[in-house]
Amino acid sequence: MPQKADIIFFAGIEWHGQNRMPCHHLVERLSKTHRIFYINNFGALRDLDQHDLGRCFSKVSGLFQGKNPHLQVGNMQTGVTVWQPWVIPTPRLSLIQAANVTLLRRSLRQLYEQYDIQSPIIWARLPTPIVWEAIQGLDRSLLVYQSIDKFPEHPRIAQSLRKRYCMSERKFNENADVVFTSARGLYDEKSQYNENTHFIPNGVGEGFADAQLIKIPTMEAISGPVVGFAGALGTATDIEWLVQLATGMPEVTFVFLGTIDRTEPLLGLESLENVILQGLVPHHELISCFQYFDVGLMPYKINAFQDYTFPSKLAEYLMAGLPIVATHLPELEHYQEVVEIADQPEAMMTDIRKLLESDARSDPDLLKQRKAVAATLTWEAQIVKIEDALEQALIR
Secondary structure, three states: HHHHHHHHOOOOOOOOOOOOOOOHHHHHHOOOOOOOEEEEOOOOOOOOOHHHHHHHHHHHHHHOOOOEEEEEEOOOOHEEEEEOOOOOOOOOOHHHHHHHHHHHHHHHHHHHHHHOOOEEEEOOEEEEEEEEHHHHEEEEEEEEEEEOOOOHHHHOOOHHHHHHHHHHHHHHHOOOOEEEOOOHHHHHHHHHOOOEEEEEOOEOOOOHHHOOOOOOOHHHOOOOEEEEOOOEOOOOHHHHHHHHHHHHHHOOOEEEEEOOOOEEEEEHHOOOEEEEEEEEEOOHHHHHHHOOOEEEOOOOOOOOHHHHOOHHHHHHHHHOOOOOOOOOHHHHHOOOOOOEOOOHHHHHHHEEEEEOOOOOOOOOHHHHHHHHHHOOOEEHHHHHHHHHHHHHHHOO
């Protein structure tokens, strides 16, 4: 394991207090042995729309009120400092991109100076041209690229930006000292351009299922079987599929835990009597909600982008002992012993009824099998592999 190092982490995702994404779990565990500087989402990834106006106005007004744009919202006692660069929040025009490179590089140099950072590991989950240009010439010991999806093809990225992002992503892939990929499909692709590529799937904390259980009033009031989904309802989820499930199985209550992207049509899902949209649940309370689930649901869209996605809820469902039904993601083919995979909503209905009738939720042998698979997907197990890869790269 490498000695304590400074890691500058470009996540591209806001640092949240309760809403924990895979990158947050990873950073928190890395912070136990390293000093982490988490570069907060600075809004220069995609073109903005009316839903972003409030956030942009808040940042700009804060700047004119004399507030420090480099807001540290992390806690140094945990080893994580969250650094908020101020840039023009759009990547559309090349002139704006050039200005943002200058602003971001100046912000990073201030970060280096303020915290006396020496030869850090620069870790990028955000392989944009702005980040690539800004880190050129900065002192570093390693460049790490973490590929979590087919980045240039993300549904939220405008077609006009995809060629530009494809080129910058390729630069990160080819020039990184270490490449981590969260899906086997990504590993197969990225390893063609960088021999030091590793598969690190999204995981679950070893103690996830040990949290103290609490009663959830809305769940307590449910009678009958429950099929639940923990995750955002948005571009990745197949809303039409969910409507067909809930309509075709009125005897089952479908519970959704997580944020709702209001820019995506819900197609009447919220009005169905057997659907509960619980909203965002703090991560430490998920296991309390899972105790009411009879089946865990992973209703992701089947498309070329999702073909390179490793569902982050797989490990958490398994650690909670839940039987799982899912749409046909290539990554799940490696876990067919613990996941029922369906190509059509009707087939998934059949799988759900079979699981409910067989009482698969409490079968001791199946529970043991799920826990065993979950043990291979813990964040603690992934950190061991990550630290070993970093150490070998530093030696080279």
